[in-house]
Structure formats: structure tokens, C-alpha cells
Amino acid sequence: MNSQPTLMNTRMLMDATRDEALNIKKLCGGKQTVDMSDISQLHLNLKNILKIDILHDFTSLVKLDLFHNLIEKIEGLDSLYNLTWLNLSYNKITKIEGLDGLKKLEVLNLSNNNISRLENMDALQNLSHFLVANNLIKDLDNVLYLTRMKKLYELYMVGNPVSDGEEYTLFSVAFLPKLRYLDDTLINIEIREEASMKYQQQLHELAKRKNQKQQRTEAENAFVEDIDGSSLFNSLFKDNPEVLRPHCLPEVAPLLQTLEVQMKELCLHLFEVGLAEHRCRQTELRSFYSGQNEVETFYKQKTSQILAEFDEQRTQMAAESKNLEDINQSEVKIRSFSDAVVPQLHNSLLKVAFELLGNREENIKTFDDAISAMVDDFVRTSEKTFAQLRDLEELYHQNVNKIVIETLEKVANHNEEGAIPEDVMRLFADQDSVKEALATSHKARQLKMDNRENQLVRRVRAWKSAVIAEIKENELRQNHMHMSDINRYVQYQEATGGHFRVSI
Structure with a gap:
């Protein structure tokens, strides 16, 4: 790892993409130049990077690894609309933001940061694997926030204060019905049934609120909100x-x-x-x-x-x-x-x-x-x-x-x-x-x-x-x-x- 904090630069990106660029040249019969838009994977881990920058030309990027840097803010990812895999673990991030353009994202690793709240992830409807271990998340309301992720298959939150609570496991299983793995636990039928029984009333109320919200949203999209009834x-x-x-x-x-x-x-x-x-x-x-x-x-x-x-x-x-x-x-x-x-x-x-x-x-x-x-x-x-x-x-x-x-x-x-x-x-x-x-x-x-x-x-x-x-x-x-x-x-x-x- 570099001894001094650094910013992303062209030389760093060229070094990181050299191997894939050579492979692309071979596949293209000796193509003379490879554009940044041709690169599908980028590994920039252990670089002491302070800020995510100059990635706007990597429009074909599918996998981005920024593991173990000094990044404090999620930014500069708007043009990476083909990204499906993002690793920002072991950084200094305090807030989840800057992900609205990553609609294809399936895997997100934010473990070992300083995050205290799950938020600003509504655009990630294809997210299936979410790793946010060893952060500062305390409340079970953060689990409820994840209910909007309809494809969430694996959740890894171990090492957060919330995961030490007695209700954490059954609560997460009850309110995340598609979840298959929670931390290191495979969710079986017995756990699922126990969770459903324990939180039956809350699940009913949540479903009712979701239905009401869906109706309000549909009325807004139809431009007739606040016109029904009196x-x-x-x-x-x-x-x-x-x-x-x-x-x-x-x-x-x-x-x-x-x-x-x-x-x-x-x-x-x-x-x-x-x-x-x-x-x-x-x-x-x-x-x-x-x-x-x-x-x-x-x-x-x-x-x-x-x-x-x-x-x-x-x-x-x-x-x-x-x-x-x-x-x-x-x-x-x-x-x-x-x-x-x-x-x-x-x-x-x-x-x-x-x-x-x-x-x-x-x-x-x-x-x-x-x-x-x-x-x-x-x-x-x-x-x-x-x-x-x-x-x-x-x-x-x-x-x-x-x-x-x-x-x-x-x-x-x-x-x-x-x-x-x-x-x-x-x-x-x-x-x-x-x-x-x-x-x-x-x-x-x-x-x-x-x-x-x-x-x-x-x-x-x-x-x-x-x-x-x-x-x-x-x-x-x-x-x-x-x-x-x-x-x-x-x-x-x-x-x-x-x-x-x-x-x-």
C-alpha cells in the first residue's frame, strides 16, 4: 500500500487497466488503442485513494474494486450505469449516497466503514448481495429500510451494534422474505416460520402501510392525488x-x-x-x-x-x-x-x-x-x-x-x-x-x-x-x-x- 494519501490520476488508471487492455487487443486482432469505455473491470484497492474521481469514461465498467483506501464520500459514479459489482469496504465512508445511477448494481460491499444509517439506496432495485459488516448501525429500522430491495438474497451486517440485539435475526428474516443468507446463517424453513409467527401483526401492519403508500404513489403518478372523496x-x-x-x-x-x-x-x-x-x-x-x-x-x-x-x-x-x-x-x-x-x-x-x-x-x-x-x-x-x-x-x-x-x-x-x-x-x-x-x-x-x-x-x-x-x-x-x-x-x-x- 502507498505510504502517502493520493488522488486518482491517469497513470494510476492506465496501470490498473493494462492487463485487460492487452486482452482486448488480442481479441480484436491487434487493435491499436483501447478506450476507457472498453474496460469492464477496474481494481484500485490498496492505493490510499482519497476521492473517487475521473471515472466518467468507464461507461462499460461492470466491476469496480476500491477496497482498503481512504475514501470518505461515495461520489463520481454517475456514469457507471453498467456497474453490477462495487467494493468500497475498508474506507472511511460515513454516509451512503451517490448511488442513484447504479440501477444494475447487484453486489455492494460497504463493510468496515463508519456508516450509521442505511439510506439513499432506493435506486438499487437489482441489489442481491449487500455487505455492510463492522459499521455503526444501531437500529432495526435500518433493516426495515431494506424491505424495498425486492431481490435481496444475502445480507451481511455482523459487527454492527444492531446485530448484537436479541431480535436481530428473527426480525431481519421476518421483514426480508427473499433473504436466503443472513451473516453466516442459512435461513431455513424453521427460522422463517418462527420469524413469521413472532412478527405476524407487525407484518400485517407493514403490508397495510405499503398498500396505502402504493395507492398514494399511483394517485400521484396519475396526477389525481388529493382529489378522491372530500x-x-x-x-x-x-x-x-x-x-x-x-x-x-x-x-x-x-x-x-x-x-x-x-x-x-x-x-x-x-x-x-x-x-x-x-x-x-x-x-x-x-x-x-x-x-x-x-x-x-x-x-x-x-x-x-x-x-x-x-x-x-x-x-x-x-x-x-x-x-x-x-x-x-x-x-x-x-x-x-x-x-x-x-x-x-x-x-x-x-x-x-x-x-x-x-x-x-x-x-x-x-x-x-x-x-x-x-x-x-x-x-x-x-x-x-x-x-x-x-x-x-x-x-x-x-x-x-x-x-x-x-x-x-x-x-x-x-x-x-x-x-x-x-x-x-x-x-x-x-x-x-x-x-x-x-x-x-x-x-x-x-x-x-x-x-x-x-x-x-x-x-x-x-x-x-x-x-x-x-x-x-x-x-x-x-x-x-x-x-x-x-x-x-x-x-x-x-x-x-x-x-x-x-x-x-
């Missing part, structure tokens, strides 16, 4: 003391009750439509990606067929040139093959690539049209519903206004008939303030409904725009990769006279 109605009259004045009148109570019932019915309908539309949009999105994958598979099959035919021609050419006694004639034959057949190969591959591009762009346009129609339909339904809600509130306001005016007239006449209680008389003594408060409350309710409608429309349209933009961006990147693969392969064949086959 939520919107309650928000209109919440924190508005001015509404208390008319509400003290007995004639207003049934009007308010009617308004709540009618608004609740409309809101519930919009809520259910929103959920249904959301599910339809998700189905359309899955269908689109399925179609794109089918097109991609077809393209790969056609490409493989073209390359197989090229291989057959190359093999035949190699056999014929081998039978020639004159080496010059053999070289001429190889060159003639390269000059004639390789351009044909290039054209054939480009033709298939452009067919793929055309089919995928057509799929994108079809999807865009379909999803736009769905969003427009939902927007129209929402606008119609909110128009009805505003009409209901307007009618309520007019009726209440009429009752208030009649009351004010009675108050102005000094309540000659004695029909108005004294406390009501005092509330309605100032006619101007009562009328102003009534108008202000009405405008505030209308504004709240306008804002909620605008929020819904804005969010659903923004979602559609973001989805289409992401699809087009991914399409552009894939097209670039396809063309680059074809050009590299053909250039290699031209340089070698088609003598070697390189997989692209």
Missing part, C-alpha cells in the same frame, strides 16, 4: 375563518352538505378516470417498448445472417487463396476480396440499419400520436369536471349570498321579530365587512380550483413531453452506437483484407 372540498373551506359567519345561519348548513355530496361525487369520478387513464398510458408505454425490442431483435437476426454469409465467403476465399502456389497471387486475391465484398458488406449492414431506424421512428410517431390522444382526452375530462365543480360552488355562493342579504336586512331592521339570536346579530352588525368577506371567500375557492386544475393539466402534459424526449434521446444514442459498430467493423475488415472475423 379532499378537494375540505381544502376549499380549510383555514378560512370568514366562512364561519354564514355557516352560523341554519339555512346554510344543508346547502353546504349538498355541495360536499355533489363535489365528492364529481371528484371521485375524476379520480377513478385518472387512475384508469394512467394504467392505459402505462400499458401503451410497455407495448411501445415491447415493439421496439421486437424490431431490434429482427435487426440483430438480419445482421447475424449477413455476417454469416460474409464469413462463408471469407472462408471460401481463404481456402482458394491457400491453394495458390504464388504468394503474390494469394495476396491479390485477398485484396480483391476486400475491395469487392467488404463494400457490399458495408452497404448491406447500412441498409438493415436504416430499415431499423425507419421502423423505430415510425413506432415512435405512432406512440406519440396515441399517448397524445390519451393525454388530450384526460385533459378534456378534467377541464369539464372542474368546470362543473366551479358551477356548483358558484350556485352555492349565490344561495348563501341570498341568505346573508336577507339576514343583513333583518339585522338592519333591528331584528324586530326577534328571530335572530344576539350572537348572530353581533356577527352581522357590519354589513360591508360581511359582504366583502363573502366575496373574498368565493374568489378564494374558485382560485383554489383553478390552481388545482392548472396543476393537473400542466403535470400530465409535462409527463408526456418528458417521455417522448427521453425516447427520442435514447433512440439517437442507439442509432449512433449502431452506426459506430458498423463503421468500426467494416474498417477493420478493410484493414485486414477480411481475414479475421470480429464480433460487433
